[in-house]
Amino acid sequence: MTAPSALTVLLIETPTLGDRSYLVHDGEIAFVVDPQRDIDRVMALLQEHGVRATHVLETHIHNDYVTGGLALAAATGAAYLVNAADDVAFERTPVHDGQEILVGSRMRLTALATPGHTFTHLSYALRDTESGSDLGVFSGGSLLYGATGRPDLLGADHTDALVRHQHASAHRLADLLPDEAEVFPTHGFGSFCSATQTAAASSTIGLERRRNPVLTQDAETYVRELLAGLGPWPAYYAHMAPANADGPAAPDLSPPERADAAELRRRIEAGEWVVDLRHRTAFAAGHAPGTLNLGLDGGFATYVGWLIPWGTPITLLGESVEDVAEAQRELVRIGIDRPAAHATGTPHDWTEGGLASFATATFGDLAHVRHHREVVILDVRRRDEHHATAIAGAVNIPLHELLSRLGEVPAGEVWVHCAGGYRASIAASMLDGHGRTVVAVDDVMDNAGTAGLPLMGPSA
CATH class of the missing domain: 3.60.15.10 (Ribonuclease Z/Hydroxyacylglutathione hydrolase-like)
Known part of the structure; x- marks a missing residue:
């Protein structure tokens, strides 16, 4: 201006x-x-x-x-x-x-x-x-x-x-x-x-x-x-x-070391974070087992910084070197200066075994499936969002608390939702990595009521 x-x-x-x-x-x-x-x-x-x-x-x-x-x-x-x-x-x-x-x-x-x-x-x-x-x-x-x-x-x-x-x-x-x-x-x-x-x-x-x-x-x-x-x-x-x-110095934005599939598996098994940067629909369709999905299309740096145990080594998986460079730039802004490693390509390049996957759905699908069988509805929005409007019977564990509260997610098939799909995919990748059967609701919360799901709360 x-x-x-x-x-x-x-x-x-x-x-x-x-x-x-x-x-x-x-x-x-x-x-x-x-x-x-x-x-x-x-x-x-x-x-x-x-x-x-x-x-x-x-x-x-x-x-x-x-x-x-x-x-x-x-x-x-x-x-x-x-x-x-x-x-x-x-x-x-x-x-x-x-x-x-x-x-x-x-x-x-x-x-x-x-x-x-x-x-x-x-x-x-x-x-x-x-x-x-x-x-x-x-x-x-x-x-x-x-x-x-x-x-x-x-x-x-x-x-x-x-x-x-x-x-x-x-x-x-x-x-x-x-x-x-x-x-x-x-x-x-x-x-x-x-x-x-x-x-x-x-x-x-x-x-x-x-x-x-x-x-x-x-x-x-x-x-x-x-x-x-x-x-x-x-x-x-x-x-x-x-x-x-x-007094922080200028960041080092040079590419981190490259990791092959064996090295990625070693890092996952060591408890490090291996983050898939692709869009959530691509991740759900097929990903290296144990990887986490934090796509570049959403609040990538905010949620990495919010969720990762500070100091945990992080490895970036992107379809291109440009994707990895973008993620690296986002991370230095919050003080995560050097990723441990990176890899590019497709999920087939990132694992020596088969791919993992989980289903995605809409709130309409959730309303339909509830007529046929009982499922767990997990709401990973913040408490204030959940209190304002929630699906009746949903369990609320905010995303930033989920890693430490995975044991509180009820047994059964978990349908996880947020307000628009981004946080739900992060949560679904966490649950999937811990062996849970999960469906990620990739839909906006405004559609929950019109789909026929019972809502509660002052803004319902």
Whole structure:
């Protein structure tokens, strides 16, 4: 997008993690906000636009990804701006509340303390000194589109204080900036760092004044309703802030070693993760026994990071080297730096024996089969999703708990479902690998009721 003054704001989207980074330039000089780990995307944009980065800014110590800020600053010679109050293990340019930073001849940033997502969170207001316009604010995990960053990632002891800070911080931004100023958040596009989700792709301070609960509700109402709606977050988040405080280096994206079928079997039997990256329908039709299905078409990195016991070696199976490279890029963003191995081709190349498979079905098929025999219905959605609308009689074990609770899945043929099929396939691959007879429901939850399945819950 291009601001009215012709300063250019470039979005660098990472949809699989629900985040945005930003590159802003005046035609010659640029700054970057909250870059992801794979900084080659930023370097390519700098080259494409013929501009030089002089400043790299962090709004906060991130909990949902490993930053590329330190590596980008080193690669470009830019100053690396991090809150002076953050306890980090690397040299940085310390930034304080109210500090002004001039980038080039016309871009002036003002650091604004906006605690709430973290205690040391900063937002950066951008003014074009040539036109005198307040163009927008890079709000990180503070003011999002119709939401705010969640306040509970630092632990229960801090949640109450942080949620109240979050309300005050959003009002600070709304009070300081004009209605036409654009809002440029880092989170809120599917990231679990967002307290709630919206479908908006852009916004302004004025729009947020009218629609964002943090700005339309009094503090006590906002606190009560936000805390009541918070769900779980991915387990890998616990490792992100320490990694970011240590100062992560640029990732190694060179291909991992290649594994043959015998080596893949050895790794599976050793308890390592061998992950098939193909679409769930292809996986169900035939796969190497013991492999797990986390397709590249869904939230691959989020669910690998959420489900894998941290530190477990991971091997990637893809139809092409490009698939493996894409998965590897996703993984370095969450701090899984080097896969143990990889293989490409087809499942016949990945096993020395026969292939395993399981059936897929729709909710209509499930409704039909229940008239003829008893089956186990396993709902692997989160608890909040299950409580809102559930199939009567379904057992709810959230996907992120399934590996440790496999023994709780009732005996019998298991029909596993989620909201759209992706999580169901992951769960089905886990159950299949443990010898269970499983059917993966590859259908959207909205079809369960129309198929005639009895539903329960307030949203049924």
